[in-house]
Amino acid sequence: MPYHLSASKLQTYSRCPRSYHYRYEMGLPSASFFGAAGLGTALHKTLQQIYGDWHYQAPIPEYEWLESCWLKNSVALSMNQVQEGREILQTYYQQYMVAVGEINRPLALESKIQGTFLAENVEFNLTGRCDRLDWLDDGLELIDYKSAKTVNLPDPTTVDLQIGLYYLALAQRYHKSLKQLSLIFLRTGEKVIFPATAEHMQKVREAIGEIALQLRSDRQWQPCTGDHCKRCSYARYCNAVKDDPEPVPEAEIKPKRQLQLTLAL
Numbered sequence: 001m002p003y004h005l006s007a008s009k010l011q012t013y014s015r016c017p018r019s020y021h022y023r024y025e026m027g028l029p030s031a032s033f034f035g036a037a038g039l040g041t042a043l044h045k046t047l048q049q050i051y052g053d054w055h056y057q058a059p060i061p062e063y064e065w066l067e068s069c070w071l072k073n074s075v076a077l078s079m080n081q082v083q084e085g086r087e088i089l090q091t092y093y094q095q096y097m098v099a100v101g102e103i104n105r106p107l108a109l110e111s112k113i114q115g116t117f118l119a120e121n122v123e124f125n126l127t128g129r130c131d132r133l134d135w136l137d138d139g140l141e142l143i144d145y146k147s148a149k150t151v152n153l154p155d156p157t158t159v160d161l162q163i164g165l166y167y168l169a170l171a172q173r174y175h176k177s178l179k180q181l182s183l184i185f186l187r188t189g190e191k192v193i194f195p196a197t198a199e200h201m202q203k204v205r206e207a208i209g210e211i212a213l214q215l216r217s218d219r220q221w222q223p224c225t226g227d228h229c230k231r232c233s234y235a236r237y238c239n240a241v242k243d244d245p246e247p248v249p250e251a252e253i254k255p256k257r258q259l260q261l262t263l264a265l
């Protein structure tokens with residue numbers, strides 16, 4: 001069985017190998033920082049339907065098409081949320097359809113991104129997902145919709161790893177380079193673009209190589225302390241921040257998986 005690797009796993013490892021070990025190797029549950037996002041989910045589904053089910057026989061749809069998709073996907077929301085979502089879609093329509101003058105059928109919508117990578121004779125399955133994948137003239141644009149109330153940009157290391165992983169996986173699947181990752185903040189209409197380069201892919205190759213070495217060798221999973229320790233679900237078990245750490249409860253530890261090594265010929 002190949003070893004599964006996602007952008008969030010890579011990000012966890014780059015923040016602190018020890019927390020990666022607690023979370024993904026020992027399988028300890030982690031606190032969730034995300035609450036229910038009813039409006040955000042409804043907006044994502046609506047945009048998926050707007051782009052996925054439209055006929056593309058005119059440069060852009062009439063606004064009524066967006067409204068009809070919204071009505072189908074917002075049935076579980078309160079009246080205030082329905083109105084809030086409608087206003088968000090009206091802004092989106094003006095900015096990303098009327099102002100642009102033409103929309104094209106996306107390459108993929110709400111889809112999985114998958115690839116493989118071999119490092120130190122360990123086979124990795126790379127997985128991720130995207131809200132929308134578009135063709136550009138000279139490559140691919142990966143689009144993520146954000147429905148948070150404020151425009152919070154992810155930290156640069158996190159974005160770089162995400163871009164690098166997607167670059168690697170998309171090149172295998174589509175034989176095209178990822179040109180940019182775009183975040184569209186639905187509430188403000190703002191679009192933030194992160195250009196992608198082959199350097200991002202190289203950094204991810206190196207990061208995966210490090211994980212492969214850890215998996216194959218003595219698995220020390222060194223702690224890396226910092227501000228993030230304040231939000232770490234495993235701080236009570238960690239001797240880097242606690243003089244007298246609690247033992248990890250045996251019942252919580254998942255059985256160790258056998259690492260299958262692949263022989264590169």
Ligand code: SF4
Pocket residue numbers: 016018019223224225226228229232233234235238239240241
């Ligand atoms: S408390 Fe800090 S050093 Fe310890 S596992 Fe968590 S993030 Fe890593």
